[in-house]
Amino acid sequence: MSKTRQNLEQAIEGEAQAYVRYLAFSEKAGEEGHPGVARLFRAAAQSEWIHAKSHQRALATDSDILDSLSSADKAAAAVQTLRSEGKVGETAENLASAVEGETYEFKKMYPPMIADAVTEKEMAARHSLEYAMSIEMVHAKLFKKALQDPSAVAASSYHVCPVCGHTAAEKAPRKCPYCGVDASKFIEVV
Ligand SMILES: [Fe+2]
Ligand SMILES: [Fe+2]
Secondary structure, three states: OOHHHHHHHHHHHHHHHHHHHHHHHHHHHHHOOOHHHHHHHHHHHHHHHHHHHHHHHHHOOOOHHHHOOOOHHHHHHHHHHHHHOOOOOOHHHHHHHHHHHHHHHHHHHHHHHHHHHHHOOOHHHHHHHHHHHHHHHHHHHHHHHHHHOHHHOOOOOEEEOOOOOOEEEOOOOOEOOOOOOEHHHOEEEO
16 A cells, blocks of 8 residues: 555544544533534534545545544534543543644655655645645644633634635635635535
8 A cells, every 4th residue: 555545544543533632622611611613623624524525536546444433423422422531521622632632743744745745646636635734733723712712712603614624714715725726615513
């Protein structure tokens, strides 16, 4: 198996885990009275799912992990498992953990994977990995801001790019600054 295929499988697993974690963190933030943070985690979860699906398309095979999360019921069950295992802290801890996870992905995980895809001339994989890396940077910034004051996260909606997962507060950009998709295609998360 090529290095790129191994990398894509690892990245799908990481994105799927982030998806479940953020859904769980969203639920917890809602319970703790931070609806803005809950919304941000919901939007980021949607974005991680887009990354996972995009990596899967680049890999061009089915993924058991994604199949196991492919409906709202299955995702809710995975969230409950995570919570029963005690892996969901308080909102401030969850935000700090999210900043750490995103930073690891854009600094340490994705760059060597992109380098491998370039070496192996795997263009679809390269684009998918590059989009994910860029957007993890966006997420890290959003989470850092929320960590400074969870009660001050006031966006009434987020808008997620269906191609690269770009996550914008309040309003979709006219065109996605990362992949060029039109505002009308963005997914609204309220
Ligand atoms: Fe992310
Ligand atoms: Fe995009």
